[in-house]
Amino acid sequence: MMKQLTLSKKILIVLLTSIGFTILFSFFFIHYLYSELYLNSIEESIIYQGKRTASHYHYGKLNDEIIEKIQWYNIVSEYEVIVVDNLEELSSYFPYKINYETLVDEQDRAQLEKGAYVTKRGHVEELNRDILGAIFPIKGASGLIGFIYIYVPLAAIQDVFRESIPLLIIVGSLFFFILFLVVNQAWRSLFRPLQDLQKLSYEVSQGNYSNRIETERDDEVGQLTKAFNTMSLSLEQQEERKKEFTSNIVHELRTPLTYISGYTHALKEKIYSSPEEAASYLQTIEKETERLNKLIYDLADLNHLQQDLYSLEWQPIAVAQLLYDTLDLFKIHLSDKHLKLSSHVEEELIISGDPKRLQQVFYNTIDNAIKYSVQGGTIFIELQEEAENAVFQVTNEGTFIDDEDIRRIGERFFRTDKARNRTTGGTGLGLSIVKEIVRVHGGSFHIVSDSERGTTVTIRLPYIQTDEEGVS
Template identity: 45%
Template structure:
């Protein structure tokens, strides 16, 4: 457990170094095993095959019968020119007496091996001999005469130690080992720098994030997982930066919106408190102004609370089937006085068969805010048109006016908090700059979208598109 904890708390550089050490040890072990493999499978097998070939070649000179002096002379001559030692023995049991070193003849050729010799099979013998201080390889080839063992040819050769076999290649092996070490070290060092540099930068920038500095970005140098992590970190930084900027803008806008009514309330209440008015009518006027600005602040706070709830992830929206044209007419009735006051004509082209699935109160709030905006921005006698249509997929509701209109740049910002196309007039008439932001959020909660089409001096058309859920379910 302690080792596990130490490993988990170690730095990445330490882990990479340990990994490099493990790789190096495994490589050395592999090299050691590979050399022994070469020694065993190349050198030893080559000696064994060479001795066997010599023994079989000498055996081919024997025909049959008793071993002749001529055959013995031939073996003695061949022994002088061969690297191996060659012995001719009539009885395998006498082999130990012929060898130039002490050996247990009973252990040299067993009864089982003697039976193998009688079948014409050769024997391979390997053993350590103290006199030579090395391994001895021997090959025993039988000489048979009609299934009778008349003698054996014994060839043996001291095996060179492994260090002698590879004596010539040792410098090469050392050179290759050094080059291998340097290459591995360079690769590991390069990989560690590639892996660790972005992580070090992320660690440094994460500390900056904790301090509230969201401007830093990590250079993305690769397209692998580390590069992807760096991109994700940058995206997070950008999101936090944007969120932080929005928070600052929001607080600045709230402070700005509250500053004016608070200054009115403070100023006029001071006038009333100090009795700096001349008539009672003037005092009533100041009280009315205080009341108006207080109501404006109350609307601002209510709108902010409403918007905060709507932007929550689990806002409860209770939906039900609603006759849409009736909902629109009920909302329009609340604006009769405003329409007459501004000499505006209202035209309605509503499809009475439209049934929408939604929240009655929230849908009425959407229509109310949009109609209030249309009336507010219509300064001269004009026309406001309401229309609704549907198809198999969607329900469309449009409000059009011929008022002041908006530019393309202004349309982009519609729906943002506290955004006004005509700040002076909107503030004068008591708007909070949150109405369309609330409408936008309510439309999204109903699964719809909001579209604006406007030209300066020619008016604005707002179109709401809602899903036609009853048609999709085949109930209409």
């Protein structure tokens, strides 16, 4: 049943239970004061007075004068005092039963014969009160000469605390009033933001990520609210990126499929004027098919890297030679755009990694720099050691990239050429793959752009990486 209750109801039950236990504790505490303090003090006083009175008559006689003195004490004392020669007379002066039992039983007689006192406590029906008393033996020269019975009717617990009850009621009422104000404030302070969070979570579950909860609190609830706002913002951004991703992949697929479909139809219907034109159609179909294959391969490759499903083939790499081999692949591209290549390479650098993957890093970054370089510009390439890292930098004199676009470089399908020029733009996955390869090698990827100096991509890879440190 508790599982079906809301959090507020559970806390209310806990609160009411706590108040109930507080009241119960107060009752037992008052009862303790009554039984342990009030009754014990009465009993100690009776025993003290009884022993003191009985001790005055040791080895004497219980004559009329002594009895008169004791009776006079009875008048001035708050206790009832009875003096008798023998226990049989005691019943005529105190003809009541205590707890429905005789005042003195055989065990009491034996105790008194030994010279010890006995205490008697219980309810007397005729008096409608509890009494507390004690019987003390009086010793004479030849043995016991009499008995003193001192008793006092006990006040009820409400009588004992009669003067304290109004104060207890006032203090208790004030306590519960203050407790009510505190609980009410805490209730509103705790559950109102939780209710707002509940509403917002429902909206988020329905796909609405735009709403936020305003809060200035720094406690746990405030931190939870801020975390939820951050989560909503993150989900909203992810939703926008997902829509953009879907739009991008549709765009990337639509164009080559349109070409393939159109030219296939033209070839099927023989809508061409010469064999050369038909050959160009086939060449275009082949080119767009390769483009589709590359798109699918890059997506699968990126997915494997991001989910750590790709197994790297670690080995020592002469990274300078790997860079030179990669640069040889771009001689024609550099020549076509009349680009100059300026390089500074420290040839003794050795790192540990997967050579195929690291060549992919070099290829994608250099290819990207060439594509976005101005005609006749210069490509600057550096490879050097810096703080136990191999630092690879590629700088091109190309289009300036603003800060907002720089933050998004490396996202799937993101390209800085918003027009998506097919002569420059690939699939928009190249730098995404670069960032993931660098990540799995324990390196870092950084990019800056300046309107005067150009755009620089900086990649840092651990200079020396042993098998124990990261070989997979």
